[in-house]
Amino acid sequence: MASSLVSSPTSSFLKKVAFHKCKKQVSKKIVSVMAPQQSERKTYTTGSVKTGMTMTEKILARASEKQQLSPGDNAWINVDILMTHDVCGPGSIGIFKKEFGEKAKVWDREKIVIIPDHYIFTSDERANRNVDILRDFCGEQNIKYFYDIKDLSNFKANPDYKGVCHVALAQEGHCRPGEVLLGTDSHTCTAGAFGQFATGIGNTDAGFVLGTGKVLLKVPPTLRFVMDGEMPHYLLAKDLILQIIGEISVAGATYKSMEFVGTTVESLNMEERMTLCNMVVEAGGKNGVVPADSTTFKYLEDKTSVLYEPVYSDAQASFLSEYRFDISKLEPLVAKPHSPDNRALARECKDVKIDRVYIGSCTGGKTEDFLAAAKVFLASGKKVKVPTFLVPATQKVWMDIYTLPVPGSGGKTCSQIFEEAGCDTPASPSCGACLGGPKDTYARMNEPKVCVSTTNRNFPGRMGHKEGQIYLASPYTAAASALTGYKDKSLSIVPSTSQLSIYKCKKPISNNISMAMVTRQSERKPATTGSMKSPMTMTEKILANGAEKAEVKAGDNVWVNVDVFMINDISGPGSIGIFRKEFGENAKVWDREKVVVIPDHYIFTSDERANRNVDILREFSLDQNIKYFYDITDLSNFKANPDYKGVCHIALAQEGHCRPGEILLGTDSHTCTAGAFGQFATGIGNTEAGFVLGTGALLLKIIGEISVAGATYKSMEFVGTTIESLNMEERMTLCNMVIEAGGKNGVVAADSTTFKYLEDKTSVPYEPVYSDALASFHSEFRFDISKLEPLVAKPHSPDNRALARECKDIKIDRVYIGSCTGGKTQDFLAAAKLFLASGKKVKVPTFLVPATQKVWVDIYTLIVPGSGGKTCSQIFEEAGCDTPASPSCAACMGGPKDTYARMNEAQASFCT
Numbered sequence: 001m002a003s004s005l006v007s008s009p010t011s012s013f014l015k016k017v018a019f020h021k022c023k024k025q026v027s028k029k030i031v032s033v034m035a036p037q038q039s040e041r042k043t044y045t046t047g048s049v050k051t052g053m054t055m056t057e058k059i060l061a062r063a064s065e066k067q068q069l070s071p072g073d074n075a076w077i078n079v080d081i082l083m084t085h086d087v088c089g090p091g092s093i094g095i096f097k098k099e100f101g102e103k104a105k106v107w108d109r110e111k112i113v114i115i116p117d118h119y120i121f122t123s124d125e126r127a128n129r130n131v132d133i134l135r136d137f138c139g140e141q142n143i144k145y146f147y148d149i150k151d152l153s154n155f156k157a158n159p160d161y162k163g164v165c166h167v168a169l170a171q172e173g174h175c176r177p178g179e180v181l182l183g184t185d186s187h188t189c190t191a192g193a194f195g196q197f198a199t200g201i202g203n204t205d206a207g208f209v210l211g212t213g214k215v216l217l218k219v220p221p222t223l224r225f226v227m228d229g230e231m232p233h234y235l236l237a238k239d240l241i242l243q244i245i246g247e248i249s250v251a252g253a254t255y256k257s258m259e260f261v262g263t264t265v266e267s268l269n270m271e272e273r274m275t276l277c278n279m280v281v282e283a284g285g286k287n288g289v290v291p292a293d294s295t296t297f298k299y300l301e302d303k304t305s306v307l308y309e310p311v312y313s314d315a316q317a318s319f320l321s322e323y324r325f326d327i328s329k330l331e332p333l334v335a336k337p338h339s340p341d342n343r344a345l346a347r348e349c350k351d352v353k354i355d356r357v358y359i360g361s362c363t364g365g366k367t368e369d370f371l372a373a374a375k376v377f378l379a380s381g382k383k384v385k386v387p388t389f390l391v392p393a394t395q396k397v398w399m400d401i402y403t404l405p406v407p408g409s410g411g412k413t414c415s416q417i418f419e420e421a422g423c424d425t426p427a428s429p430s431c432g433a434c435l436g437g438p439k440d441t442y443a444r445m446n447e448p449k450v451c452v453s454t455t456n457r458n459f460p461g462r463m464g465h466k467e468g469q470i471y472l473a474s475p476y477t478a479a480a481s482a483l484t485g486y487k488d489k490s491l492s493i494v495p496s497t498s499q500l501s502i503y504k505c506k507k508p509i510s511n512n513i514s515m516a517m518v519t520r521q522s523e524r525k526p527a528t529t530g531s532m533k534s535p536m537t538m539t540e541k542i543l544a545n546g547a548e549k550a551e552v553k554a555g556d557n558v559w560v561n562v563d564v565f566m567i568n569d570i571s572g573p574g575s576i577g578i579f580r581k582e583f584g585e586n587a588k589v590w591d592r593e594k595v596v597v598i599p600d601h602y603i604f605t606s607d608e609r610a611n612r613n614v615d616i617l618r619e620f621s622l623d624q625n626i627k628y629f630y631d632i633t634d635l636s637n638f639k640a641n642p643d644y645k646g647v648c649h650i651a652l653a654q655e656g657h658c659r660p661g662e663i664l665l666g667t668d669s670h671t672c673t674a675g676a677f678g679q680f681a682t683g684i685g686n687t688e689a690g691f692v693l694g695t696g697a698l699l700l701k702i703i704g705e706i707s708v709a710g711a712t713y714k715s716m717e718f719v720g721t722t723i724e725s726l727n728m729e730e731r732m733t734l735c736n737m738v739i740e741a742g743g744k745n746g747v748v749a750a751d752s753t754t755f756k757y758l759e760d761k762t763s764v765p766y767e768p769v770y771s772d773a774l775a776s777f778h779s780e781f782r783f784d785i786s787k788l789e790p791l792v793a794k795p796h797s798p799d800n801r802a803l804a805r806e807c808k809d810i811k812i813d814r815v816y817i818g819s820c821t822g823g824k825t826q827d828f829l830a831a832a833k834l835f836l837a838s839g840k841k842v843k844v845p846t847f848l849v850p851a852t853q854k855v856w857v858d859i860y861t862l863i864v865p866g867s868g869g870k871t872c873s874q875i876f877e878e879a880g881c882d883t884p885a886s887p888s889c890a891a892c893m894g895g896p897k898d899t900y901a902r903m904n905e906a907q908a909s910f911c912t
């Protein structure tokens with residue numbers, strides 16, 4: 001029977017069932033421009049075929065003379081180009097001399113590029129001295145590419161001088177597809193625009209590279225950003241990267257490669273691709289990369305005679321995550337003070353009073369950036385209302401500003417248009433005030449001003465004054481901001497959009513960047529330690545207590561004492577086997593009162609191996625005199641088994657084994673469910689389980705930043721008024737699925753709801769712990785739940801999120817309500833309320849599998865509120881659902897062939 005659950009039935013289902021109706025008008029999309037994140041791709045199977053690799057993996061494999069490299073591998077990489085500048089060059093040279101000797105020669109004088117660019121047009125003696133050190137070194141080493149500056153009073157008198165290193169590297173042909181380019185600057189990632197591996201390194205590494213041409217690198221996993229759709233004429237690459245950073249946060253890509261693909265990316269010119277890659281470091285990215293194509297080859301034509309060989313990601317390459325964007329829906333963005341991920345729509349900032357505009361830097365001081373700004377000024381015909389500083393990145397950009405005619409201007413150059421608009425005269429090319437610089441740096445923010453800037457960072461003090469406020473924006477937005485009319489002496493960042501045709505949005509656009517995700521806070525800095533004990537998160541505190549230590553910090557490995565240890569029929573026999581092998585056939589478990597044995601997975605089946613597993617648990621529990629063994633002996637009638645519970649995670653809670661502040665481990669990944677009680681709860685493997693059975697202790701790495709998928713090896717702490725309003729079972733649902741994001745554990749602070757739930761369930765004294773106010777969190781995500789709509793995760797991944805109503809055309813064959821996630825009493829009450837409100841019959845087989853005996857009993861006895869005394873079971877019967885089954889994990893994970901409600905045919909099912 002194939003019917004469409006969410007189609008016409010469901011639209012009407014949403015309309016007619018008042019109970020389920022969304023109160024407010026909500027945005028049409030989950031994320032207006034972010035298409036659903038694709039599921040993590042599974043690693044391509046190795047075998048006789050070579051494993052698929054991403055571009056980054058391939059470039060590094062080739063540079064390390066290896067056939068194959070995977071994320072996490074460490075490899076010695078042969079470097080094609082090493083770049084250094086006036087800020088880090090002297091330090092790197094110092095290390096090179098110290099390690100290789102005063103007279104040592106660099107590994108290859110033609111592969112080192114030295115570019116003074118940061119603190120150039122200043123009378124600061126130490127800054128000038130740095131350039132002298134570079135000069136001495138280049139002379140001594142006969143470095144082929146040294147872009148020197150001698151006469152600081154007139155940059156034009158220095159034919160060798162270029163300006164901002166990242167732009168100069170490209171213009172001088174040092175960026176080539178497939179190569180490895182390293183630089184002592186975090187924005188070295190810019191060169192990824194050329195389809196190469198480019199990243200910033202520290203002075204110590206650079207000193208080593210100077211001597212050897214090699215570096216030891218860990219291969220990063222790759223995040224893939226697919227950007228499709230025609231780019232609206234008011235957008236620039238800066239908006240794309242601000243969107244991405246806003247979405248994934250400043251830590252979102254830590255030690256990851258960011259690969260940019262899609263039709264939008266293909267349509268970008270080289271400078272725009274450079275903008276995209278330039279800011280990957282602002283998301284923590286190791287490198288950014290755009291596949292080389294005809295645009296790349298054309299750009300390179302007159303720039304290099306070095307042969308290069310582009311590489312591309314294999315079709316079977318494994319990406320950590322894939323993000324898809326429909327760029328046609330994007331609006332101009334800014335990053336508000338004081339973090340590059342503090343994303344907002346430009347027009348949301350219309351009441352921000354600004355004092356100045358800055359167009360420059362490796363991010364926004366390229367020829368295309370000035371052309372973009374000039375187009376806005378030209379279209380407006382007006383004058384800027386605030387000082388507008390223009391700092392070309394390089395001499396070439398400066399020259400372009402003075403010579404290239406701006407399209408549609410009747411032959412005017414940028415410089416003419418800027419003059420007519422009342423901007424400051426373009427300054428000498430350098431990094432300028434992007435990073436503050438010495439006091440006399442042109443356009444440095446020496447007072448606390450508010451600046452709209454095309455640069456890359458907006459941390460406090462970045463452009464000079466620590467109270468300055470920097471709004472990062474595209475050259476369009478920056479120029480438009482400069483023109484915006486004063487209103488009560490205030491200046492809005494974005495002009496009334498009708499003012500500038502270039503800036504006008506063609507289509508109606510959604511109001512929100514993200515519907516439910518209102519902001520994503522920047523990574524919090526670790527609180528300073530001192531004589532004080534370090535502030536800790538809940539998880540850290542629980543583990544510190546468990547390890548009998550005053551404090552622990554992320555990354556520490558500590559032995560923790562386990563409070564409760566749970567095994568079930570799937571992994572219990574394996575764990576028992578290991579325990580016996582390691583501790584001896586006659587060994588006793590460390591504490592018979594702390595081990596909880598719960599058969600729950602494959603119970604109501606005639607499968608012999610499944611039944612045998614339960615027998616093993618029974619023999620073991622008897623032999624060890626395990627206090628909490630929830631046995632099932634009569635498989636034909638679960639009610640005849642008073643000890644039997646059902647799904648372990650729910651049983652653990654119902655039987656009072658979940659207690660605030662404790663450490664609960666289990667041989668099941670959903671053991672994290674118990675985090676709902678404000679405890680540390682996580683799943684472990686059989687080997688560790690065997691060890692825990694024998695010792696009650698486990699070596700754990702304190703949750704820290706270990707990269708990989710969304711929350712891999714991270715603790716997920718849930719707080720906020722919405723969470724406080726949830727009952728215990730709902731909190732359990734929340735914690736239950738942290739493992740689906742790769743989380744190590746989930747945790748909800750214990751409160752009166754927790755204590756009340758526990759009242760009649762345990763007499764064990766427990767001591768809740770809470771995160772310190774100053775605890776350091778890896779990231780903080782904020783949600784306005786009032787804006788959320790019902791969601792589903794479509795096949796075949798729990799992160800394949802969609803609005804339920806977006807699936808209205810999906811034909812479904814069945815519905816399944818059950819499991820440790822959605823088979824609790826509250827889950828059945830919720831379903832019953834819906835059936836009750838509708839009064840209709842189900843259109844597809846609807847299977848109900850209570851998690852435990854207690855849930856089963858609740859279904860048959862608890863009165864559904866507002867039903868005039870009906871139980872869930874009555875309502876389910878009236879709605880035509882299947883009779884509630886025996887409690888167990890059942891078909892949640894398939895199970896033996898005869899498992900109730902197992903999907904034995906290819907069907908589409910909605911499951912809880």
Ligand SMILES: CC(C)[C@H](C(=O)O)[C@@H](O)C(=O)O
Pocket residue numbers: 087088118184185186187200435
């Ligand atoms: C000076 C240099 C080390 C620094 C960097 O690496 O990023 C600078 O270029 C910056 O933009 O902050």
